[in-house]
Amino acid sequence: xxxxxxxxxxxxxxAHADPEKRPLTQASLNDDVLKLISLPGxxxxxxxxxxxxxxxxxxxxVRNLIVHGWGVSGFFRPVMWAVDITNFVFWVGIAHCGTLVxxxxxxxxxxFRRAVYRVAEAMTVFGVLTAxxxxxxxxxxxxxxxxxxxxxxxxxxWTNVRSPLEWDVFAVNTYLTISSIFFLVGLIPxxxxxxxxxxxxxxxxxxxxxxxxxxxANYQWKHFYGAYLFFAAIATPLVFSVHSIxxxxxxxxxxPGWHSTLFAPYFVAGAIFSGVAMVINLLxxxxxxxxxxxxxxxxxxxxxxxxxxLTSTMxxxxxxxxxxxxxxxxxxxxxxxFWFRATGYLWPAFWTMFSCNVIFPLLLWFKGFRRNxxxxxxxxxxxxxxxWFERFVIIVTSLNxxxxxxxxxxxxxxxxxxxxxxxxxxxxxxxxxxxxxVLPAFxxxxxxxxxxxxRRGNGVHA
Amino acid sequence: xxxxxxxxxxxxxxxxYGVMGIYYFVDDAAKAVTSLRQxxxxxxxxxxxxxxxxxxxxxxxxxxxxxxVTAVGGFLxxxxxxxxxxxxxxxxxxxxxxxxxxxVPPFTIxxxxxxxxxxxxxxxxxxxxxxxxxxxxxxxxxxxxxxEDRIGIWVACPPDKTGPIEQTMKGHGAEEVQVHA
Numbered sequence: 001x002x003x004x005x006x007x008x009x010x011x012x013x014x015a016h017a018d019p020e021k022r023p024l025t026q027a028s029l030n031d032d033v034l035k036l037i038s039l040p041g042x043x044x045x046x047x048x049x050x051x052x053x054x055x056x057x058x059x060x061x062v063r064n065l066i067v068h069g070w071g072v073s074g075f076f077r078p079v080m081w082a083v084d085i086t087n088f089v090f091w092v093g094i095a096h097c098g099t100l101v102x103x104x105x106x107x108x109x110x111x112f113r114r115a116v117y118r119v120a121e122a123m124t125v126f127g128v129l130t131a132x133x134x135x136x137x138x139x140x141x142x143x144x145x146x147x148x149x150x151x152x153x154x155x156x157x158w159t160n161v162r163s164p165l166e167w168d169v170f171a172v173n174t175y176l177t178i179s180s181i182f183f184l185v186g187l188i189p190x191x192x193x194x195x196x197x198x199x200x201x202x203x204x205x206x207x208x209x210x211x212x213x214x215x216x217a218n219y220q221w222k223h224f225y226g227a228y229l230f231f232a233a234i235a236t237p238l239v240f241s242v243h244s245i246x247x248x249x250x251x252x253x254x255x256p257g258w259h260s261t262l263f264a265p266y267f268v269a270g271a272i273f274s275g276v277a278m279v280i281n282l283l284x285x286x287x288x289x290x291x292x293x294x295x296x297x298x299x300x301x302x303x304x305x306x307x308x309x310l311t312s313t314m315x316x317x318x319x320x321x322x323x324x325x326x327x328x329x330x331x332x333x334x335x336x337x338f339w340f341r342a343t344g345y346l347w348p349a350f351w352t353m354f355s356c357n358v359i360f361p362l363l364l365w366f367k368g369f370r371r372n373x374x375x376x377x378x379x380x381x382x383x384x385x386x387x388w389f390e391r392f393v394i395i396v397t398s399l400n401x402x403x404x405x406x407x408x409x410x411x412x413x414x415x416x417x418x419x420x421x422x423x424x425x426x427x428x429x430x431x432x433x434x435x436x437x438v439l440p441a442f443x444x445x446x447x448x449x450x451x452x453x454x455r456r457g458n459g460v461h462a
Numbered sequence: 463x464x465x466x467x468x469x470x471x472x473x474x475x476x477x478x479y480g481v482m483g484i485y486y487f488v489d490d491a492a493k494a495v496t497s498l499r500q501x502x503x504x505x506x507x508x509x510x511x512x513x514x515x516x517x518x519x520x521x522x523x524x525x526x527x528x529x530x531v532t533a534v535g536g537f538l539x540x541x542x543x544x545x546x547x548x549x550x551x552x553x554x555x556x557x558x559x560x561x562x563x564x565x566v567p568p569f570t571i572x573x574x575x576x577x578x579x580x581x582x583x584x585x586x587x588x589x590x591x592x593x594x595x596x597x598x599x600x601x602x603x604x605x606x607x608x609x610e611d612r613i614g615i616w617v618a619c620p621p622d623k624t625g626p627i628e629q630t631m632k633g634h635g636a637e638e639v640q641v642h643a
Contacts, residue, residue: 026511026611150550158550162558162568170575178582185586188595189511189609196606212590213597216608218521220593221513226526227589234536234581241578245571448512454611456487456635 022294026448029295030193033442036290037194040437048433051426058423061416062137070140073416078407079399083417084138085249086391087424090274091131092172092246093267093387096239097275098124099179102186103235106228112303114446115296119286120279121183122441126431127275128176130424135168164245164252171245178238182231188214188224190440243271250394256337257398260325266318273311273357274387277380280304282432284377286441295442298371305370308383312361315390319358333403341397345410349389350397356386388421478603480618482640483631490635491613492516497630498617507602509614517613528588535584536577543576544569603642612637 024032040048064072075082098120105113136145148169150159159166192214195207214220247267250258280301287296326338341350360382363369370376400409435441485491491508495517498506508517547569555563590596602616615636617627621643631639 030610150546156554158554160556161547161550161572162556162565167568167571167575170572174575174579174582177579181582181586185589193511193609196609209596212595213600214595215597215600215602215604216509216511217601218508218510218513218517218523220595220597221510222518222523223526223528223589223593225513226528226592227532227585230529230532230585231582234532234578234585238578241571241574245575445512453488453512453514454486455489 024294024447024451026451026454029444029447029451032292032295033190033440033444033447034194034197036436036441037438044433044437048430051429051433054422055426055430058419058426061419061423064416065137066140066142073414073420076409078402079396079409079411081138081395081399082411083392083413083420084134086388086395087421088131088134088138089246089267089391089395090388091127091134091424091428092175092243093271093274093391094278094384095124095127095131095175095179095275096243096268096271097279098122098127099175099182099235099239100272100275101279102182103232104239106232107236110303111450112300114443114450115300116279116283116304117446118186118441118443119282120275121179121186122432122435122439123275123278123282124179125176125183126428126435127278128172128179129431130428132172132176133424133427134420164248167245168249171242175238175242178231178235182235184210185224185228185231186443186446187439188212189216189445190443192216193444194440240268243267250398255398255402256331256333257322257341257394260322262318262321262325266315266322269311269314269318270357270387270390273308273315274384276304276307276311277383277387280308280376280380281384284373286436288373292442295447298373301373301376302367302370305364305376308376308380309361309364309370312357312364312383316358319354337398337401340401341393344397344401346393346397349393353386353389353393356382357390360386475600475603478618478642479621480602480616480642481624481627481631482603482605482642483615483634483636484605484607484638484640485613485615485635486611486637487635488514488516488613491615492520494615494631494634494636495520497634498615498627501626501630503617503619503627505618507616509602509604509608509616511609511611514613526589526592528585528592531588531592532581532585535588536581538584539580540573540577542580543573546576547572603640 070080073083075084098117101113101120102117105117136142139145139148148159148166150161159169188211191207191211195204195211198204198207244264244267247263251260251263253259283296283301283304287293323338323342326334329335341347360379363375363379369379396411400411402408483494485494491510492514495506495508499520499522506521508521510517548564551563557563594601602614602618605612605614608614615631619627624641624643628639628641
């Protein structure tokens with residue numbers, strides 16, 4: 001063995017006072033990202049234990065639902081879907097952003113995605129896991145949920161493939177499978193970097209398994225990126241199809257406020273809107289807490305904020321189109337329903353939705369606002385509240401004001417439903433808190449590709 | 463105890479014969495690959511933290527075959543999804559409003575989702591098979607620096623033929639050359 005050229009000096013990222021201007025090299029990137037994977041501190045444990053405590057309360061509520069029936073949640077005819085399916089659609093929507101950022105922006109060669117897509121993908125997987133719980137619980141007898149899948153049985157009964165609810169089973173399960181694969185495949189090269197630094201033999205063994213023994217050989221990279229391109233290509237139409245199919249759960253019914261061809265694009269835009277807002281809410285604390293402002297820069301955050309603005313205008317256009325069609329169209333029940341949405345006893349839900357999703361995001365037209373992290377963090381919290389209320393308004397107002405006035409019903413939210421809403425966030429954050437500490441939350445390999453490679457020819461080196 | 467676990471989980475690496483050159487500069491590594499291939503060493507392996515176009519060109523790699531595996535999976539998924547719909551609807555007929563049992567729009571949805579599901583799964587398994595993952599036994603000496611910022615070029619050869627390879631690597635700016643003989 002002979003040493004011919006002295007190794008390049010290591011750059012210490014924390015040596016620079018301005019977090020945005022910390023230098024980034026291939027080696028320092030490993031240091032910066034992998035420092036997240038360490039024994040968690042007191043703040044993490046406090047957050048995690050609080051999260052588990054909230055989740056325990058929600059599980060008690062689910063136990064009551066299963067043992068005593070749906071009556072304890074206040075679900076009565078005709079509002080049988082209420083908060084459960086509101087939560088389902090909300091979390092499926094949240095889950096859409098990850099694949100959008102990782103697949104659609106990959107195909108468009110938008111390089112800013114590289115700094116943010118891992119968090120978005122993790123959010124997707126955990127979002128679908130959260131969403132899938134609600135229809136499973138909503139069946140009332142979750143131990144029979146396997147009936148939803150087409151499988152040979154002794155009675156020769158098959159699922160009704162013409163039902164939108166069966167389409168949902170296929171769409172959501174396909175989405176969960178593909179987004180999980182996409183997430184785990186993208187992790188392979190980065191987990192190999194974690195494996196190489198793991199000191200405990202058991203941890204080294206686990207990370208070796210998850211990284212599939214990745215070495216970064218040329219034949220591995222070749223097929224990795226060959227496959228990654230196709231994952232992106234097949235996940236892109238999947239993003240649009242899944243939330244379209246979720247929207248058809250409603251649009252296929254002849255209920256006023258639901259039976260509309262607008263629903264598919266309206267739901268997809270809304271899903272991306274809420275998903276990107278949630279990514280911003282997750283990224284801002286992480287980049288601040290772990291001093292990663294030089295990796296997830298202000299420019300990256302601003303581009304995400306622009307996506308929120310774009311999708312906000314699409315959602316706002318959809319809201320106005322719905323009202324216009326109700327006014328312009330011949331359906332009296334539809335016109336009455338939309339008037340009821342804005343002025344009936346559920347008006348606070350409607351106006352919360354409209355303000356948070358259409359009016360407040362107009363602030364994003366201002367560059368100064370888009371580049372203010374505190375401001376966009378608070379705005380995105382409002383957007384997520386607004387998007388939850390959007391689904392609530394669609395589901396509850398339409399169900400409790402259908403064609404026949406004899407069926408009209410005064411809906412009030414129950415304490416059990418509130419426990420389910422809060423519990424869904426606890427369930428999601430339980431996964432997310434663990435993810436940040438055990439897997440690389442930022443794509444080391446892909447961010448490295450954005451750095452100028454060290455060349456003797458042009459003198460670019462650390 | 464830990465030593466025993468380590469021995470069980472991480473057996474000693476196999477004996478390799480060849481030369482490993484470690485590079486920092488991408489252009490040096492690409493030139494070294496070109497020279498080695500011109501010297502007749504066609505089985506050059508390159509380890510790097512990210513793929514570099516210059517090195518891919520030097521290796522003269524074609525496109526990955528994984529796309530054909532994905533296409534076959536997608537085709538099977540699509541036909542399987544449609545077949546499932548037709549089979550189930552005629553095995554358990556539910557006549558609604560006196561209409562025909564088959565209905566193209568919903569069948570298209572299930573066929574489409576099945577196509578994506580199987581295309582994704584075959585893409586995954588195709589990638590793993592072609593990239594020879596999981597790599598249980600390393601195919602060459604491995605260095606953790608390959609996951610950070612160094613590029614490794616490995617040429618397998620008998621112990622008596624390492625000299626010219628070592629010289630070529632040194633001549634192209636290798637930071638370190640390891641001879642495994």
